[in-house]
Amino acid sequence: MEVTARAPGKIILAGEHAVVHGYTAVASSIDLYTVFSIRLRSDDDTVKLKLNDIGLDFSWSVRRIKEVLSHLGSPFSSTPTSCSLETIKSLATLVDEQSFPETKIGLASGVYAFLWLYTSILGFKPATVTVSSELPVGAGLGSSAAYCVSLSAALLALSDSVKLDVSQKGWSTFNESEAELVNKWAFEGEKIIHGKPSGVDNSVSTFGNVIKFKSGVMTGVNSNMPLRMLITNTKVGRDTKALVANVSARKSRHPDAMCSVLNAIEAISDEWSTIIQSHAVDDLYLSANEEKLGELMEMNQGLLLSIGVSHASIENVLQTSMKYKLASKLTGAGGGGCVLTLLPTHISGEVIDKLVEELGSFGFQSFTAGIGGKGVQISFDHSS
Numbered sequence: 075m076e077v078t079a080r081a082p083g084k085i086i087l088a089g090e091h092a093v094v095h096g097y098t099a100v101a102s103s104i105d106l107y108t109v110f111s112i113r114l115r116s117d118d119d120t121v122k123l124k125l126n127d128i129g130l131d132f133s134w135s136v137r138r139i140k141e142v143l144s145h146l147g148s149p150f151s152s153t154p155t156s157c158s159l160e161t162i163k164s165l166a167t168l169v170d171e172q173s174f175p176e177t178k179i180g181l182a183s184g185v186y187a188f189l190w191l192y193t194s195i196l197g198f199k200p201a202t203v204t205v206s207s208e209l210p211v212g213a214g215l216g217s218s219a220a221y222c223v224s225l226s227a228a229l230l231a232l233s234d235s236v237k238l239d240v241s242q243k244g245w246s247t248f249n250e251s252e253a254e255l256v257n258k259w260a261f262e263g264e265k266i267i268h269g270k271p272s273g274v275d276n277s278v279s280t281f282g283n284v285i286k287f288k289s290g291v292m293t294g295v296n297s298n299m300p301l302r303m304l305i306t307n308t309k310v311g312r313d314t315k316a317l318v319a320n321v322s323a324r325k326s327r328h329p330d331a332m333c334s335v336l337n338a339i340e341a342i343s344d345e346w347s348t349i350i351q352s353h354a355v356d357d358l359y360l361s362a363n364e365e366k367l368g369e370l371m372e373m374n375q376g377l378l379l380s381i382g383v384s385h386a387s388i389e390n391v392l393q394t395s396m397k398y399k400l401a402s403k404l405t406g407a408g409g410g411g412c413v414l415t416l417l418p419t420h421i422s423g424e425v426i427d428k429l430v431e432e433l434g435s436f437g438f439q440s441f442t443a444g445i446g447g448k449g450v451q452i453s454f455d456h457s458s
């Protein structure tokens with residue numbers, strides 16, 4: 075039997091970085107998914123991992139994994155546990171033995187997260203594991219969270235911790251407590267990749283829809299607005315872990331100034347959630363609200379610039395969209411990656427096409443995605 079789990083990426087509408095320090099963010103799932111498939115093996119003794127998006131394959135014998143992790147006792151755990159620094163060193167040994175290409179070394183933490191979640195949830199069982207994603211990796215759309223959520227979901231579906239009806243056909247969802255467990259394990263994986271994640275990305279990927287998130291607590295947001303965003307990938311590579319660490323360092327150098335900035339970002343997030351929850355009585359009301367959201371995005375972007383996470387490529391997208399009187403902000407960790415441009419309901423398809431073309435001339439790639447769909451889902455295939 076093969077188990078497949080898919081988890082969505084996300085956009086942060088307001089509050090990235092601030093949320094790491096306990097201030098509110100508003101985020102939404104998008105209909106681009108990371109998919110993990112796991113088939114347990116009885117024909118040999120290896121764990122094979124195929125990372126299709128980054129073109130890397132790994133194969134460890136279960137015996138070798140046991141040997142390297144043996145000093146820890148069995149890492150197997152029925153409750154989500156954090157990976158210690160000592161264990162990360164052991165996992166790095168397993169990855170180094172497979173001669174990880176130097177040019178892709180920034181991606182190694184994803185493999186550590188895989189090994190940690192795999193051995194913790196399933197123990198030492200041979201399997202073939204494949205991952206592929208519709209999300210750009212490392213571009214601010216939460217690929218790391220979608221990776222950890224879909225992996226945790228597939229592993230838990232094969233474990234004794236959750237009891238699912240494996241005869242179900244097509245995609246099915248987890249119940250509330252199972253989804254909580256998926257989310258907690260995914261957060262442990264995110265910690266390995268991000269260093270200090272807030273938990274917003276794994277929560278929105280697990281539960282879907284639009285959420286408000288503050289100090290580890292998620293609240294559902296009932297959005298009543300038809301939100302449309304153009305997502306522009308600047309294709310400038312960046313690393314969430316480094317950007318989050320830089321913001322923390324700036325906060326310790328300038329605690330008072332940073333506290334004011336982060337409070338201002340929280341006020342923007344709060345206003346965002348109030349506006350999208352309100353019911354538009356007519357078109358005039360809707361376009362007034364869209365204008366307000368655009369202004370909030372501009373303010374949020376200005377504050378993100380002030381904490382050091384913008385980038386020339388992001389500023390380029392802002393200026394280009396401004397020519398079309400459209401408001402934009404970076405989404406995710408910044409430093410490159412993706413930018414959101416609000417597409418108000420009145421805007422014509424021609425204007426959007428022109429903007430996309432102009433952004434394309436800088437080598438950027440723009441697209442739209444469905445906002446606010448379902449969270450993690452699972453399916454079982456008995457044919458293999």
Ligand SMILES: Nc1ncnc2c1ncn2[C@@H]1O[C@H](COP(=O)(O)OP(=O)(O)O)[C@@H](O)[C@H]1O
Pocket residue numbers: 108125126127128180181182183184185205206207210211212213214215216217218219221267268312313314315406407
């Ligand atoms: N499909 C994938 N295949 C392999 N690794 C992935 C995949 N998706 C995410 N990752 C891991 O997540 C990291 C990117 O996470 P991050 O820097 O937080 O950016 P983002 O979450 O915005 O895409 C990669 O370096 C890699 O370790």
Ligand SMILES: C[C@@](O)(CCOP(=O)(O)O)CC(=O)O
Pocket residue numbers: 089090091092093094213214215216217218268270271272273274275314318405406407408
């Ligand atoms: C910067 C931050 O707020 C969001 C990071 O998102 P992403 O990994 O860039 O998709 C970090 C976090 O909340 O954990």
Ligand SMILES: [Mg+2]
Pocket residue numbers: 216217218219268275314
């Ligand atoms: Mg991430």
